[in-house]
Amino acid sequence: MNGSTVADRIAIATEPDIVAARSAARRHAEILRFSVVDTTRLITAVSEIARNTLIHGGGGSMTIVPVSRPPHAGLKIVFRDEGPGIADIAQAMRDGFSTARSLGMGLGGAQRLVSEFEITSTPGRGTTVTLIHWKRT
Amino acid sequence: MERIPILKIGHNLLVSIQVDMHDQLALNLQDDLANAIARHHARGVIIDITALDIVDSFIGRTLAAIAKVARIMDCRTVIVGMRPAVAITLVELGMTLPGIQTALDLEKGMQLLAAPAERHRAPRPAADERLHRR
Numbered sequence: 012m013n014g015s016t017v018a019d020r021i022a023i024a025t026e027p028d029i030v031a032a033r034s035a036a037r038r039h040a041e042i043l044r045f046s047v048v049d050t051t052r053l054i055t056a057v058s059e060i061a062r063n064t065l066i067h068g069g070g071g072s073m074t075i076v077p078v079s080r081p082p083h084a085g086l087k088i089v090f091r092d093e094g095p096g097i098a099d100i101a102q103a104m105r106d107g108f109s110t111a112r113s114l115g116m117g118l119g120g121a122q123r124l125v126s127e128f129e130i131t132s133t134p135g136r137g138t139t140v141t142l143i144h145w146k147r148t
Numbered sequence: 149m150e151r152i153p154i155l156k157i158g159h160n161l162l163v164s165i166q167v168d169m170h171d172q173l174a175l176n177l178q179d180d181l182a183n184a185i186a187r188h189h190a191r192g193v194i195i196d197i198t199a200l201d202i203v204d205s206f207i208g209r210t211l212a213a214i215a216k217v218a219r220i221m222d223c224r225t226v227i228v229g230m231r232p233a234v235a236i237t238l239v240e241l242g243m244t245l246p247g248i249q250t251a252l253d254l255e256k257g258m259q260l261l262a263a264p265a266e267r268h269r270a271p272r273p274a275a276d277e278r279l280h281r282r
Contacts (some may be wrong), residue, residue, distance in 0.1 A: 027170050029171065034168070043264075048236055050233075052240065059204055062206060121241075122235065123241065124240055
């Protein structure tokens with residue numbers, strides 16, 4: 012919790028960890044001076060994916076790393092779990108699809124909120140969701 | 149267990165969310181409000197989300213569920229104080245909170261609940277009708 016711009020890793024094992032994930036993302040967005048709307052977009056996406064990691068992935072971790080593509084600054088956030096994986100990613104990304112207690116707009120909604128979004132999953136091995144959000148200049 | 153306080157003001161209940169809600173806390177609020185509506189014969193619920201810096205799909209769904217439960221208990225719900233960035237993000241996320249009444253601040257929310265329910269359900273004059281009168 013020292014406000015530096017090095018990588019941060021948060022374990023996602025319980026519901027309060029979703030709040031901790033949001034707080035960590037907020038802290039990094041503030042360091043990079045993201046706009047209020049972009050900070051809100053990023054934290055909301057983090058909340059959706061962290062919940063996905065907990066509920067569907069059975070828990071995992073989130074890593075935040077500052078990234079740079081001059082002149083742009085951004086944050087890369089990676090969520091990893093070793094859960095059952097997602098057999099049909101396209102279906103899971105569609106709004107309205109849900110197998111648990113969500114509105115089914117977690118993944119698809121989160122993708123719309125951030126600059127870049129990638130999901131890879133191996134059934135039986137786990138799921139990795141990577142999102143990058145660039146600061147608008 | 150952690151709880152969000154519910155205040156009674158006249159016939160209405162007021163909830164001001166001041167913490168970053170985890171999911172169970174939101175679900176507790178839903179149960180507590182339904183019980184409080186019955187206990188106090190409340191006619192309205194105001195939920196102040198001024199302090200919330202995000203509303204994700206889970207919190208949004210919980211707010212919608214609270215409003216639905218209140219409605220079938222003959223009680224109206226108004227969400228007040230949503231930040232502009234939260235509103236923008238909710239729409240981009242794909243949640244428009246249908247069926248939820250909102251007001252910009254607490255005062256306007258109280259006015260909304262003080263007015264007869266019918267007034268807010270009546271359609272407003274069409275825009276073109278107003279233009280013709282100019």
